[in-house]
Amino acid sequence: MSDDGPSRVGDVGRHVPALSSTLRPRPVDELRAWGGQRLVRGMRVLDLGCGDGRFALGVAASASTVDGLDPDDEAIAAGKKAARKSGVRNVRFRVGAAQRLPYPDGAFDVVILSWTL
């Protein structure tokens, strides 16, 4: 089935330290390049490989809900802390692997792999 050699999927989100997310485009700029806010407006969004939540928190104002998943527990802790600090209530962060998503079928309208795959 897979032709991509040994699976690296368990490492999703680990290759680049979360700190480097500050050197990435702002979520609003990235979203604009992809087609604008309409892509996430009112949607249930999953940010896969969310790191420290840079993107998840960046689109929270437009989305209905945002779930962030990453195998790096320190990054997830940083995301939760940032969400608390900014008062964002519609974002949930979880530690987990991309090849075993802890969500039911059809739970999301949008899945984002931002600098993850």
Added chain:
Amino acid sequence: MVDALREAHRVLAPRGILIDARPDSRVLAYAERRKIRGFQRFGIVRTNRFELAADRRSDRAIASVVRDRLFKSKRRGRFWHRVPFDSLAELRQYLAEHLRFVHRAKWVVDAATRRRHSNEPFVLRRAVRYEILEASHDL
């Protein structure tokens, strides 16, 4: 990677959207000096070969799930992103530590020019590619 994409498909509602965005290693990155108006190219920065191979694996994973009709490609494109640095030394330090790029730029200006402007702001301009895919559940 394909397993992760299959999982993404599973958790997506019918006609849900998958957005894959990542640095575009098919084009070069550039070290540029920030001028009052615009930018001056100082060097070319290549992606290291391990990252190139990883990017190709990602491409194949996407192609695989499209071929299997889990997703339909709706749109794709590229935009440029500038990472700012306070000086040329800071940019060099970033390249030396960063896993994605080769650790030295190939300079297109001479050493004297680099020295003359070394304390001015620089940027690393790199391409980011994206693809919007729609989940298909009518297998």
